[in-house]
Amino acid sequence: MYILCTALLALWTAHAVVSQSQQHAWWKEAVIYQVYLASFKESRKENAIGYGDLDGIIDKLDHIKDLGADIVWVSPFYHSPLKDMGYDISNCDSVDPTFGGQLGDAIRLIREVHKRGMRCIHDLVINHSSNRHPWFLQSAESKTNEYRDWYFWRPPQYKNGSRYPPNNWAGNNNGSAWKYDPKTEEYYLNLFNPFQPDFNWENPDTRQAIFHDALEYWFNQGVDGFRMDAFTFYSKPHGLSDVPNCPDGEFCDASSLYLNGPREHEYLQQMNRAVLSHYMPMFTVGEYGPTYDMDIIQKCVGASRNEINTVFITNMCDIGRDGFNPVPWTLTGKGGWRDAINFTQAVGSVAAGDGSISRFANDSPKFRVQSGKALAMMLSTLSGTLSLYQGQEIGMVNVPDSWPISDYRDTYSTVYYDEALVAGGSSVGALKNLSLLARDNARPPFNWNAKEEINLADQVEDPDSVYRFWKPMLRVRKAYKDLFVYGGFEFLSLEGEKFLIYEKAAGKAKALVYINLSERTGEPPVPVPKEGEILFQTHVDRSSSTFEPFEGRIYLMQ
Ligand SMILES: *[C@@H]1O[C@H](CO)[C@@H](O)[C@H](O)[C@H]1NC(C)=O
Ligand SMILES: *[C@@H]1O[C@H](CO)[C@@H](O)[C@H](O)[C@H]1NC(C)=O
Ligand SMILES: *[C@@H]1O[C@H](CO)[C@@H](O)[C@H](O)[C@H]1NC(C)=O
Ligand SMILES: *[C@@H]1O[C@H](CO)[C@@H](O)[C@H](O)[C@H]1NC(C)=O
Ligand SMILES: *[C@@H]1O[C@H](CO)[C@@H](O)[C@H](O)[C@H]1NC(C)=O
Ligand SMILES: *[C@@H]1O[C@H](CO)[C@@H](O)[C@H](O)[C@H]1NC(C)=O
Numbered sequence: 001m002y003i004l005c006t007a008l009l010a011l012w013t014a015h016a017v018v019s020q021s022q023q024h025a026w027w028k029e030a031v032i033y034q035v036y037l038a039s040f041k042e043s044r045k046e047n048a049i050g051y052g053d054l055d056g057i058i059d060k061l062d063h064i065k066d067l068g069a070d071i072v073w074v075s076p077f078y079h080s081p082l083k084d085m086g087y088d089i090s091n092c093d094s095v096d097p098t099f100g101g102q103l104g105d106a107i108r109l110i111r112e113v114h115k116r117g118m119r120c121i122h123d124l125v126i127n128h129s130s131n132r133h134p135w136f137l138q139s140a141e142s143k144t145n146e147y148r149d150w151y152f153w154r155p156p157q158y159k160n161g162s163r164y165p166p167n168n169w170a171g172n173n174n175g176s177a178w179k180y181d182p183k184t185e186e187y188y189l190n191l192f193n194p195f196q197p198d199f200n201w202e203n204p205d206t207r208q209a210i211f212h213d214a215l216e217y218w219f220n221q222g223v224d225g226f227r228m229d230a231f232t233f234y235s236k237p238h239g240l241s242d243v244p245n246c247p248d249g250e251f252c253d254a255s256s257l258y259l260n261g262p263r264e265h266e267y268l269q270q271m272n273r274a275v276l277s278h279y280m281p282m283f284t285v286g287e288y289g290p291t292y293d294m295d296i297i298q299k300c301v302g303a304s305r306n307e308i309n310t311v312f313i314t315n316m317c318d319i320g321r322d323g324f325n326p327v328p329w330t331l332t333g334k335g336g337w338r339d340a341i342n343f344t345q346a347v348g349s350v351a352a353g354d355g356s357i358s359r360f361a362n363d364s365p366k367f368r369v370q371s372g373k374a375l376a377m378m379l380s381t382l383s384g385t386l387s388l389y390q391g392q393e394i395g396m397v398n399v400p401d402s403w404p405i406s407d408y409r410d411t412y413s414t415v416y417y418d419e420a421l422v423a424g425g426s427s428v429g430a431l432k433n434l435s436l437l438a439r440d441n442a443r444p445p446f447n448w449n450a451k452e453e454i455n456l457a458d459q460v461e462d463p464d465s466v467y468r469f470w471k472p473m474l475r476v477r478k479a480y481k482d483l484f485v486y487g488g489f490e491f492l493s494l495e496g497e498k499f500l501i502y503e504k505a506a507g508k509a510k511a512l513v514y515i516n517l518s519e520r521t522g523e524p525p526v527p528v529p530k531e532g533e534i535l536f537q538t539h540v541d542r543s544s545s546t547f548e549p550f551e552g553r554i555y556l557m558q
Contacts, residue, residue: 027283027309029485030119031474032387033069037077037099038085039445040390051098052445054105058112060448063456065116067393067467068474071283072113073227076123077106081132081195084411087123087229088196090130092214110222119224121283126210126234128196135209136197143184150206151197152189152240156180168242169258170251173415177254189240191233191258201234201267208274215275225283228308231268232288235261265299268307277306285385286311290318292339297347310385313347315340320359324416324437331497331517338491338500345383345489358398358436361517361550368395368454370550372466373538374515377552380477381484381504381513388470391446394459395466399444401435413438469538476536476554482506493525499547501526511535512555516547532557 041056042048054077064072076086077099086096095106113120129136138147154166165178165187178187179194189198200206215226237257246252276282286300288311300308319337320329330336337360357363361371372395379386399407405417405427413434420430435441447455459465477484487504498518504511512529528545535556539548547553 023303024486025309026281027071028385029478029481030070030283030385031068031477032071032073032121032285032385033064033067034073034387034389035064035075036390036443037075039443041446041448043100049098053098053100054095054109055100058109061112061116061118065118067388067471068478069118069388071119071121071224073121073387074109074123076125081130083130083195084193085409087125088128088130088193089125090132091134092125093217107221114222119283120222121225121227121285122218122223123229124214124226125229126199126214128190128192128198128230131190131195131197140181140183140188143186149203150200150209152200152236153184153186154178154189154240155186165251167240167254168246168251169240169254170243174251176251189236191254198233198236201236201263202238207267207270211271211275215271219275219279219282224281225285225309228284228286231286231308232260232264233258234267235263237261260296265305265307268300269305272306284308284310285387288313290315292343294343294347301347312387313344315343317356317359321437324413324433326433326436331500332494338494341382341500342489342491356392357395358441362519363397367519367550368397369464369466370538370548371395373469374517374550374552376466376470376473377513377536377538377554378500378515380473381502381511381554383485383487383489383504386474386477389442391442393467393470394447394454394456396444396447396454398441399435399438401432403431403435405431405434408434408438408440409443410439413440473536480511480535480556483509483511487511495525499524508558510557512557513552514547514555515552516550519549528553529555529557 035057037052037054037057040052041060042050042052043055043059044053057072057074061072076089077095078086078089079091079094079096080086080089082088082096082098086099093103095101095103099105110120135147135150138145139151139153142148143153157164157166163180165176165180167178169177169191171177171190172192177189177191179190180187190196191198199210235258241257243252243254243257276284286308288297288300291297291313292315297311297313299305301310316337319335319340320327331338333339356375357368357371361367361375363371405414408414408417416438417427417430417434420433421427449455449457456467459467462468483504483506487506490503490505492501492503492512493499498516498520500513500515500517501524502513504513512532514524514528516524523546528543532555534543535554537551537553539551542548542551542553
């Protein structure tokens, strides 16, 4: 799947615990560029179908390189019924016709990325497969099929003569996480969706087959690593016991039982020994989600653990939301945005993402460009691996709230909408919420040319554009990597709702970052330094003691 946040905005990567965050590694210094394939670029002209394809990425690799990216992360292109935009895979060693259809396209993409001195990573979706995957089709054939145990099949429970699922786990939509298959009169486990049955990782043959098909196959084609979808779900608890205290006859959220399951680290270490360690220097980044638990993260990414290089922590973009309902959020206080930033820095992390202008700054025409630059400055000065989402480099913003529900493509959005209306909510209200928080906000087509207001072609020419800010900003980040990639982080002020002031330090060198994230605040809680040169700024030639809306400056002190 694809945790809400990841597509939406800000991807925060934690690359190591405090003690290791200064340890150098190529992937920490790298800038990741995430391509959401379906809406990036379509190369087909005559038979265009309105979806991006792999050749389209190749067409635009020079743009990605020129921006300053080092790693191209390509979202799933594998053969798939596309019920979850490719996160439901029916054959992971193939290319879906929607995205080009030819295996050779994917191999050529890897080669073209390498030719430009970048590295290529794929999405690894292995906690589940499509229900059209040949392994699942076999598994569903009969109770004695050799693939039966590759998924979780269990007999029904009968209560008062009625058939019930094997346990009380709720699936994604609060119904049962089990689907009954009349053919063999058993249920199979599908935590996310009936068309994405969960793999049974307990079975060593299943693991070997996954390692072979999903990992080795692509390493042998030259891929440099993976973004690991939902890795915290691989290991299900032994016995699949009921959620305690769940009312009789209801289904309850079982994530506390299956998140970071008992054998997770064993599986990850086995994957490392069996495959990853043979393809160094490779790179893995796991999809984690929100957490403030340092120990859990340390167990996954600690340098001596041999599990995952880094994980995306989504504390910063999961703030201000309850699913697709917006909730108030603050910069200050426990669980506020500063806390979220501080945690990612304490574990040595960073990120980026589309839609962040609409969520965390101001996407009105008056402030949009300045907002994009202010957020770019923030992300580029935080420690860790920086991950940019396509379109962010031109400051693309959310979809308008005038979009009708028929324009939304993500099933999460339509399910939310239907449920909101059933619960008596208004259509206008639901669409307003979706236009702020739906995953669709990060998925409209990339605007390459001047057909749309926010587009790359114009911004390349415009010295005041968001694009023309990102490019040099990324170069500054790399030129001062000791400060910005590896430097120690500290807030210089915890006061106020809309002003961020922090220090990055490496030895005697220091950078002070001031960002006015507001249209309305007072003086900076900490005056600007008297000495020190301005290394980089969002506005031209300003050094006054006050800041314009969304103005940012980096002072270099050495
Ligand atoms: C796989 O991962 C997703 C999270 O991305 C999780 O919600 C789901 O329960 C897991 N299983 C399936 C079958 O999708
Ligand atoms: C089974 O029937 C008994 C008696 O009618 C009732 O108390 C109980 O709640 C029922 N159980 C279920 C699971 O429906
Ligand atoms: C799922 O159940 C929980 C707890 O009963 C409830 O708060 C939530 O609104 C439900 N969600 C949906 C999508 O029905
Ligand atoms: C930031 O995180 C570090 C490490 O967890 C902690 O020691 C420090 O108190 C935090 N700072 C703030 C301002 O919360
Ligand atoms: C939209 O979000 C608001 C704020 O969280 C919530 O109160 C409201 O119910 C949501 N609207 C609909 C129609 O779901
Ligand atoms: C941030 O910008 C606003 C202008 O909208 C200004 O009123 C405010 O004083 C600025 N903040 C600081 C600390 O200078």
